[in-house]
Each structure stands twice: as structure tokens, then as C-alpha cells.
Amino acid sequence: MTPVFPFTESRPVRFSGALPARVDVTVIGGGIAGVMTAWFLRQKGLSVLLCEKGRIAAEQSSRNWGWIRQQGRDPGELPIMIESLAIWKSLAAELGEALGFQQTGVMYLGDTAKDMDSFEAWMEHARAHQLDSRMMTAAEVSGMLKDSAKPWKGAIFTASDCRAEPWVAVPLLAAAAEERGVILRENCAVRALDLAAGRVAGVVTERGRVACDQVVVAAGAWSRLFLGREGVKIPQLSVLSSVCATTPMPEIYPGAAADGQIAFRRRADGGYTLAPGGSEHDFFIGPDAFASMFKFLPVLKNDFRATTFRMAAPQGYPDAWSTKRRWKADEVSPFETCRILNPKPSQKALDRLLTGFAAAFPGLGRPKLQASWAGMIDTMPDVVPVLDHAPIPGLTIATGLSGHGFGIGPGIGRVVADLVTGGPVGHDLSRFRFSRFNDGSKIAPGPSL
Template sequence: MAPRVDPVTSSETVPHKTSVVVIGGGIVGVSTALFLAEKGIPVVLCEKGRIGAEQSSRNWGWTRVMGRDPKEIPLGMESLKLWRRMNDITGAETGFRQAGIVYLCETRAEVEKYEEWLEHARPFQLDSRLLAPGEIDRVLPGSAVPWAGALHTPSDGRAEPTKAAPAIAEAARRLGATILTGCAVRGVETKAGHISGVVTETGRIDCDSVVLAGGAWSRLFCGNMNLHLPQLKVLGSVLRTQPLDGAPETTAGGGNFAFRKRLDGGYTVARRNASTSDITPDSFRLFFDFLPNLRTSWRELRLRIGSRFLEEWRIPRSWSLDQTTPFEQVRVLDPMPVEKTLAEARENLGRAFPAFRQMQIAESWGGLIDVTPDAVPVISPVATLPGFFLATGFSGHGFGIGPGAGKLAADLVAGDTPAVDPHPYRYARFVDGSWKKAS
């Protein structure tokens, strides 16, 4: 069952011309459109399905800086600044609450891992700190486990995935952006080597720039343009509970569970460190791209082979712009969750926090996460195609850092001083191989 996302009404007319077309109506795409519109730049956002209907509404709803790759910390900090103002920016309830996040440690080795991260984070002057065993219950009461320690960041927060992207899209519309749903972009057109327009299923839109924020679809779109984008899909399984009394307000993750309180009084629950990776044709095509980081990430992935291999084998990898595309054939990716993984999450969480033993499951869902080899997003122009920009590969971090990513993408398109240093997110690192030396 897919989460129920707040609806966004599509604009009634498709403009023949604009300055920028944003492809994809997830949290990053709508944020890009919002900040472009805020700059007074004409922008059209094209979403093949519904706003926020894929991973942007299916994630955990965490908005964190804690535990990020050091390359992502500045983007996370910029995003949190925006999240704190998001209800005012959008004039709507996005669910943001600065309730803090805790990572719980069962062993001394886990504590030492977070001590090492704190050394990397120290230059950013974050409020993250390690909690001794005796301090944990004051921040996160109700646990039945004798934790070895915990990492706590009071300034981190949470928001509602089913509300945030739609609210940002409506705010962008009020600033002049055109929001089109049920409107797939089939491809781009160029003139003298520069972006000159896009072809949608309903016709052409002339434009000077395109931002591809297509999430799990981005690699397929780039492939039709002969652009190599090393990106795989990973399945996350999530559930939400009915309203539950007596459980913590603070968001938390242990080694094998994670939870976040929701606006409705229920909780979003997942099995931490246990995503499912379906073996597909791209698993073989991109094997050597992902090989360098398999040593550190394989423990968090559960490999399986099944029907998805044949499903993706049958998807066309190239098409002409007058043909129906895969984006029109599948409007919304809606995979089934892995029930075994969710059962583990319930059992592990109930063991750690007895209040959750009484949880009643309201619904569960799956979501496909776009992952890069170094788990760092691409927010970047593409040098070989002036006017074409990527904002993709968020590797499960897109909801939390989405507003900052959209602001950075808008700055790059506009040629303004970027909100944060864009160098770590450049597409060229996968062309010249420099990401391997930095990992």
C-alpha cells in the first residue's frame, strides 16, 4: 500500500516556452522549482505521475545532519535552516519538528565509530555529542536495553514526507512556477550543442536549462542521452503505526530498528541497516563502479534475485522522442515491502522499547532509493551538455537534505553564488574516477 500523499492539482495549460524545466516532482525537484521561482526565473516542473508519490513520501521522515558523510554536512546544515522555516516558507504544515535524533550503541565499537565521526564533524561546530549510558534515559526514556552509549543531536528534526513535497510544490506555484503532473518528459533537444527544449508526452517546451531530479529514474533517462550515470536502486521497507501512547518523542535508531513520531500520534518504523538490493541487469553493468565501496556497505544490503530482473531487462534503454517511454508506462514506482524485514523491525523495537509491543500496524509500503557508488548525491552541471543539470543519487538522504539540494541546484542554474560548495557533488567525479580516490 502506498502512503497517502497530499494532492497537488496540475496546471491546466502547458507553456510552450520557459527558462528552466525541472524533471521530477520529488522533494528535490519541487525545492529546485521553489528556489528558481523565488529568484524570479520562469520554471516549469514536469512530473510523470504525482508530486511526491515515490521515495519522497516513502522515506523515514528524518531531517538530520548527524552521521552524514562529511561531504554532506554543509548541505545538511543548509537544509535544516530551511526546514526550520519551511512551514512559514510554504504557508502549510510540513510536519517539521526539531525534536532531536539519537543513535543508540550496543557495543563499545559502535561508540568508537561515532567518536570518529565527531572528529570529522568538529569543524562544523554541530551540537552533536556522545551520551554516557546514564544520560540516555533522560533524552530517550523507556528503553529496556543497557546501551553502551549514544550519539545525540538536539538540533536535528523530523517532518512528514506525505505533506512536505506537495506543500513546497504549491509554494512554488504561488511564486509563479508551473506544476504539471501526469506529464512525462521523453527527452531533451539541443541546438548548437546547448539545451534548447524538452519533449513531453503532450508536446514540446522551449527552454534554456533542464534539471533532472528524477530519483530512481534518472539513470534510465540519462542512458537515452548517452550519459553514463552510475546509479542503482535499493528497496526500503517501512511501516506506520496507529497512534501510540508512552513511546518517545525523540527520533531514534538502534543497530536494527528506527522510529519517528508522526503528527497523527503514530510512528514510522523501519529495520535499520537492512535494505534490499534486487539483482538486476544494471547490477552487472555497474559492478565495477560499485565494487570499491562494497567492502563497507555489503553488510547493510540483502541481495535477492526475482521478478525484478526480468522486469528491468524488458524496459527499453533507448527510444525516440515520438515514442511512448517507460516513464509513461509506469507512472509511480510502488514496490511491495519485505514483510520479513518489517517483522524484524517490530520485534527488535519492541525488545528495546516495551511501549512499542502494543503497536498496531496501520499500513506498510516499499520505496526505491536511488544510490550512487559513493552514496553522495550528484548536484551538478554536465560539462558535455551546457544547460543540463543533475540533482539525483541521494542514496536515502534526499528527504532530509532535499531543500538544501534544491537551493544549490537553483543557484547553479542561475549562476549565483552557491549555497554550499558544490565540488563534492560534481558529476565529473564519475567521469574521471576521482571519487574512488576520495572515498
Template sequence: MPGPFVTPVHGDLDLPAAVDVVVIGGGIVGVSTALELAERGVSVALCEKGGIGQEQSSRNWGWVRISRRDPREVPLMAEALRIWRDLDRRTGRETGYARSGIVFTCASDKDVQNYTNWMRHLEPWQIEARMLSASEFEAMFPEAQFKVKGALYTPADGRAEPQIAAPAIAEAARDKGAAILTECAVRGVETSGGRVSGVVTERGRIACSSVVLAGGAWSNLFCGLYGLDLPQLTVLASVLRTKPLEGGPDQAIWAMDFACRKRRDGGYTIACGHENVVDIVPNSFRYARRFLPALREDWNSLNFRLSSRFFEEARTPKRWSLDEASPFEYCRVLDPKPEKRMTEKALAELSRAFPAFAKAEIEQHWGGRIDVTPDAIPVISAIDEIPGFHVATGFSGHGFGIGPGAGRLMADIVTNRTPVVDPGEFRFSRFTDGSKVRPISGF
């Protein structure tokens, strides 16, 4: 069965002639932006080329975490945690959210020191996190059969179900008046007098004064049509889920060789803690220098390969007219083949650490393409070059948990409200204004 099963959202049949804002992309960031705007009385149409939440928003681990975040993301994630707590009531639907805690294990004294230092970033937000000693970890997980130097434990962290969360938020946005248009690719943006005046979709034109591109891994291609150089590459992440299993931990746990999260159905989502696949593509050469600091930081966790992906991206048109089919209409859903070697190795390591997983039955494997930026934090920004155009993308594997917060910040920017957090770190112009663009070491 390719990809996880996602709660279907049936798109509206009628295309609105005009709205205030068009949101491009039906992942968790796009639907969260649409809900925020609709709740403020802004007319909005969300256009998704495939189905709601069908790509990385349903293929991630389902972690809702502030722990071990890049410090630049911490203020926005603190807001996201507040939103998640009320999201089921607000949407009138289940997202699977639970405040269950997340544990990051430490294999070395250096890890203990790094995590201890990191905790200071939570102090302004009064969010509890603490370091567990080796003995405290053993007391929390008496069934564990592996030794740690310590662990970072954040009780405020939680989990949600990726296959139902984005659809629930999309339906809530529709309840508030948003048009939800699936299988409706946006071919491009129209301007008048130098600013956004509408979009052209495969089903026709929608007039609007603002556009939000929340296109995930597709954002670089879309921006390139307008000469906007968004440095973005992808990595392939592979995940498995098990059938319901007794005896596993309630808290999500990360270790170098495995990561696991209990699901609402009693099964577990499992992946490797650090290893991903990087397909070499034409943009790999184009952006090699920009990504070099990140590569130095994560070199041992990346498996580079030359695959058919190189030729697929090389053949993809970079220019098209708005009266012809765009590349987004020829690939509705990115559904890459998972690297089962990695996920099965992760399950084997998890079984050694927690013997209950030796009885786990694998229900499904899937793969997903994570879009990354050179500094591993997102772009949530107005685009000065095209007034009325905005981008929310590049969440670098951290997007699911922070998605509702990102939607609120994006809505603030679009409506010229005081932003819920300072958006300066997420500005698009950081790639061109001479700023030092690189990941923060260790996170």
C-alpha cells in the same frame, strides 16, 4: 493500500510554450529546486510523470538529520536545516517539521569512538551534538529495556512528514509562478547549436534554455538516452507505520535492529536500522566494479535476490524517439511490494527495547526504491557534455532531509550564482575524471 497516502497536487492544465528552466521530477529535490528558481524570478515548469512526491519522497522515514552524515554532505545539510526551520512560513503550508532530536545508539566501544570522531565535522557549523554515556541514555529514556554503550544525540535534528512536505513545497512554487505539471512525462531533451533548447513531453514541447533532471531512480535511464553514464542502482527499503500510540519516545532513535520516528498523528514510522533488499538487475553487472567498495562496506546489511525486477528492467527500452511513448509513461509510480518480514521483525525488536510498542497496531506497510551511487553521495551538477543540462539525483537514502538544501544549490548552479556550498564533491565528472569514488568508511 499500496503506498502511503500523499496530499494530492492537481497539475496545471495548460502547458507553457516556453520557460527559462524545466525541472524533471516532482520529488522533494525537484520541487525545492522549482521553488528556489521561482522565488528568484526565473520562469520554471516542473514536469512529473506521476504525482508530486509519490515515490521515495513520500516513502522515507521522515528524518531531517545532519547526524552521522557523510562528512561531504555536512555543509549542505547545515544549510538544509536552516531552510527547514523557516519552510512552513515560507510556503504558507505545513510540512510537519519539528526540531525533535535524533539519537543513534552505540552497540560497541568502536561505535562510540566512531561517533565521537564524527562530531568534529560539525564544529565549523556550531551545531550541537554530544555523546551520551550509557547512564545518560538511560536517564533520557527510562522506559528503554536495552543496554547501549553510549549514543550520539543531536538536538538540532528533527523530523517532517514526507506525505505532505513535497506537495507543500510544490504548491508554494506554483504560488510564485511556477507551472506544476503532473502526469506529464518528459520524453527527452532537444538541443540547438549544441546546448539545451527545449524538452518534449507527452503533452507537447516546452522551449527552455536549462533543464534540471531530478528523476530519482529513473535518472540513469534518462541519462542513458544521451550517452551519459550515470552509475546508479536501487535498493528496496520497507517501512511500516502504526496507529497513534502512547508511551513511545519523542526523539527519533536508530539501533541496528530498528529505527523509529514519531509522526504528527501520534503514530510511528518504523523500519529496520540497517537491512535492505537489493534486486539483481542487468545494471548490477554493468556497475559491479564501481559499487564493489560500497558492497564491501555494507555487505552484511544487503539481501540480494533475483526477482521479476531483473526481467522488467531487461525489457525496458533504452532508446526511444521523442514522438513515441517513453518508458516513463508506462510506469507512473514505482510502488514495490514491501518486505514485511523485515518491518515486522523491526517492530518486534523495538517492542523488546521499548515495551510500549508491544501494544502498537500496524496501520500500513509500504516499500520504496532508493537510488544509490557508488560513493553514496548525490550528483548535483551541471553536465559539461550538454550545456544547459543539469542533474540532481543519487541521494542514496539521504535525500528527504537534505532536499531543500539541494534545491538551493541546484538553483545557484543553474542561475550562475555563488553556490551556497562548494558543489565540487557532487560533480558528475567525478565518475570519469579519475577520482577515487567510494563511500567514506563507517558512514
């Protein structure tokens, strides 16, 4: 498979056409969570419109690492992720090899004894859900990773975890959703909700109004900005994560693995997708960052050394100083002035990554790259999403997947579809409730890896 990196507006609009006058549900956001929510809503027999301001999956849903993992999940997410893996398997059986789905395992490598202790602690959750996760010795790691030279202490490994090709998979899922009757529209920003008697009556897009009774906001890094315009506040921010793709190279391991410095995942074309391991990222300081500072302090304390602070986001970004927070429904919105978030990767971070990879696998040397990019990860103070009804009747929020969205996206879609229709969700969603940010709850990351 020849990889495609569809990250810019130069990619032709694939999903176009006139807007319907009315649908049952409008989904805002064409990432994997939005696409799969639309998929399952349509499966229930509802008429569904999905509006994407730019291109389907052009932001974080195609810029991620391509991991589909149960391992290391927050315990609240784990049941949904287990279901999501089952959905991925059914999608792969239906859509074929083009999805890039492979069950090749995920491995977290331990640099220190502290890492190994954290892995062992998480095994409690693996055992509770009867996962096949297991601890590995240093010798076992050395035997699994070909020609590795780094003295890892050991690892935690989940053989049932998987990988897929994100820039191929999500557009493929969108096309399949359209075949099932979902109406998808690219280059169609939703500017505002249309409310009647305090509840959702429709949406106002840049192309006109569409009547509907329900709206799902699954807009990733743009969700806070859209919701804020409607008076709904969530403490969501975005961090920049840099990634690169190597040219084809000898296989050292067929799955995905990471330590505190490097993360790598085998691709279908014979190359590897590489990213800085751990939680290294860049953070732009803007008005939303100041407003949410105290809620994010627990995360910043844990990740401070791995965070590079930048004083301002590029013009047009959700938390840029010049980005409008208020606009009328008949005015051009911020979603139209920045169709696709396409940040520049951190070359310093990628240089450290490539040096670290070469040191870990000296026989391969410094990898040759065919592409590098960055994505804006929508994150929450407790690193889990909001999956809940908003204070506005008819409005449901599905955002803040915190860099974990690609793998869990199909499961999130099924859950949100049931939230919208009032059906039995099948999982405890209290960890993801909207009210947790203002009901006095302690907001902190859970025991994930």
C-alpha cells in the same frame, strides 16, 4: 493530523493544465529536490516548468523516514545540510504547522563499542561546524528513552535535528511553489531532450514540446535511465527500503532514533514511523547493476550482510530486464508505463523490525500497524549525489541523494538553482562533481554514519 499515504495513482491529479510553449527552465522530477529547485529558480525571477511523470512526491520523497538531520552526514554534505535546516525553519514559519516540522532531535544508538568509536570519530566534523551534537552514556540514553530495555552502550545525539511529515510536507511545498508562479504538471513524463547545435533547446514531453534553455534532471531512481537515453552515464542504482507506520501509541521519545536493528520517528498523529535500522535493504539485479558492479564494490563490501539480493526487478522498474533503454521522442517512454514505483515491502524485514522494537520496549509490546510500504532509494557508489552540469550544455544533474534527500532537499534546491543560473553556490561541490566517476578518483563512501 490524520496521516495520508499517497503512494498510488489512485490519488487524483492535482497539478494539471496546458503546457506553456516556452519557459526558462524545465525541472524533471517532482520529489523534494525538484520541487525546491523550481522554488528557488522562480525566486530568481525565471519561468519554470516542473514535469512529474506520476504524482508529486509519490515515490521516495513521501516514502522516507521523515528525518531532517545534520548528524552523521558525509562531511561534503554537512554545510549544505546546515543551510537546509535553516531553510526548513523559514518554511515552517511561513507555511505553519501543516508541514509537521518539529525540532525534537536525532539519536544514533550504539550497540557495540565499535559503534561508539564511529560516533566519537564523527564528532570531529560536528565540532568543526559548531553543531550541538554530543556523546551520551548508557545511563543518559536510558533516561531519555522511556521504558527501554535494550542494553545500548550509549549514543550520539543532536538536539537541533528535526522531523517532518514527508507525505504532507512535499505536496504542501509544491502547492506553495505553484502559488509563487512555478508551473507544475503531473502525469506529464519528459521523454527526451530537444537539442540544437549540441545544447538544450527544449524538452519533448508526452503532451508535446516545450522550448527552454536549461533542464534540471532531478528524477530520483529514474535519472540514470533518462540520462542514458541522452548518452550521459552515471553509476546510479536503486535499493528497496521497507517502512511501516504504527497506530497511535504512548510516546517513548519525541524525536528520531536508530540502532543497527530498528529506526523510529514520532509522527504528528501520535504513532511512530518504523524501519529496519542500519542499512538493511533489498537489491534487484538487472543490466544497470552489472554495468556498475565494480564501482559499487566498496559499498557492497560494507553492506553485504544487510543486503538481500533479488534476481530481477518487477516489470517496468528502471533496472528491470525488459525496460527499454532507447526510445524515440515520439514513442511511449518507460516513464509512462510505470507512473509510480510502488514496490512491496519486505515482510521478513518488517517482522524482524517489529520483533526488535518489542524487545527494546517490552512495555509497549509488538506495535500495531496502520500501513506498510517500500521505496526505491536512488544511490551512488560513494553515497553522495551528483550536483553538477552535465556534458550537454544547458543540462544540470541533481540526483543520487542516496536516502538522505528529504532533510537536505531544500538546501539542494537552493544550490542547484545557483548552478543553473551561474550564481555563487556558496559551497564546495567538488565531492559531488559529475567527472568523479571517470577521472580516476577513488570512489568510496566518506566518514558518515
